[in-house]
Amino acid sequence: MAEGRVVLEKAARAMPERIVSVLVAENRLAALGPVLADLPPGTPVYAAGQAVMDSIVGFPIHRGILALGRRPERSAAGLLAGLPDRALVVGLSAIANHDNIGGIFRNAAAFGAHAVILDAACCDPLYRKAIRVSVGAALTMPFARLEAGEDLVGALAGAGLEVLALSPAGETDLADLAPPARVAALFGAEGPGLPDDVLARTRTVRIPMAGGFDSLNVATTSGIVLHHLTAKGAA
């Protein structure tokens, strides 16, 4: 379920065939014409008054635009097998906050990552709020989620990616890291961070911070890391 004009525009461009239907507040319909014209012919567009819309949604929905879409069917194995030679992948472990997931997808798209692979403990990037915070990147960025018990590090390393694990206790300062040609950057939840068995099997990287303040937001961390891995001027 996607909401808002910006996200619907992205969906109409990136995945028109997966849009099942659109629900629009009557007073938004006229202004939305150009976006709706991009949908495949025959896509149902329902218009309703605000009261009807609120009762369908179950709470007051201020954006006035909702689109129902079908999930893509993608496997981690398939995505990893299809990577280009120079590849940048984001790996996520136990990211359970929709704002953070959305922010990470936004950054992954901004820096041209090829895929995001999530473990089974992550929340859903296609939750409405996660899509919105991602500014639609959750709809356009290829991603797949592992099943419970599947090994995230093993999957990434098995695809020939050097796996970097971000941790306040990492060995290498990010700024000293020469970006590998095929690389996966792994992020865990704020607070607990990545599990020890992940850190033991990966190259651990830290972002140096001012005295004692060791907790950047994980979405911000992903932006800093992806910028370093893609910047031409980097080490």
Add this chain to the structure above:
Amino acid sequence: MAEGRVVLEKAARAMPERIVSVLVAENRLAALGPVLADLPPGTPVYAAGQAVMDSIVGFPIHRGILALGRRPERSAAGLLAGLPDRALVVGLSAIANHDNIGGIFRNAAAFGAHAVILDAACCDPLYRKAIRVSVGAALTMPFARLEAGEDLVGALAGAGLEVLALSPAGETDLADLAPPARVAALFGAEGPGLPDDVLARTRTVRIPMAGGFDSLNVATTSGIVLHHLTAKGAA
């Protein structure tokens, strides 16, 4: 007004003399003992049941901990005059979103910025939600807000800071920028960005992004820039 245990802990350490009183849900009181013991003797601590607390606050308040504090009285001129020789300042123009203000303060603290200077169009870093998102950094990071009509670029440049303006249309790639010894990094609202007259009077810097996706979140942008300006391995 600050909420939650983490923020109260920071406030009790960083600005105990500015805490006026604390309101705690009865069922949180025992666990909060060590934090309350850090407050100056005589600081009023009120305990109430959840229903009373909700009625005082005006909505269901789940964190169960509120602290009322006095604002610090600081002027931009005073903060800028007191900077060390090597100085890092964050300048904010028209950042009107409390999540973004909070995120930027969190990053400013994480990377050891010396001050944040806001123009009059920014929202209040001491709004409850901004404090929470900043993980208390809004309470500990020195900041000041200019009056309407005061010149942000002029104030920063007048303090001998090289003023960098972040813009998708910037001339210099961030990764190519040698961090100046005395520097102010200037951020504007997502969408409109910094005004043209600001860009015309500053060194403009961009973060290269993948095709056409030119909108990082401004808090994430601040994290990327502050990391670059403070990282030892940087250019």
